[in-house]
Amino acid sequence: MSLMQRISTFLRSPRGQQLVDRGRRELAKPENQQRLKQFATRLSSRRR
Structure with missing residues (x-):
């Protein structure tokens, strides 16, 4: 299984759904x- 497939499977699981809801x-x-x-402001200012 590739990493993306494992992540996708986890997110469809009950525990994954709990984490998404949280x-x-x-x-x-x-x-x-x-x-x-x-945080986004700090990141964007670093790139300049």
């Missing part, structure tokens, strides 16, 4: 959205 809940929180924006 990730979506965490991303919906305003404080986490702000952290991601700050």
Whole structure:
């Protein structure tokens, strides 16, 4: 099995679905959205 196939299989499993749902809940929180924006800003400024 290739790595992509294993990841895909995991994401369809019950445990994978739990992790996906948890990730979506965490991303919906305003404080986490702000952290991601700050991280993206830092990354984009490094590339210049």
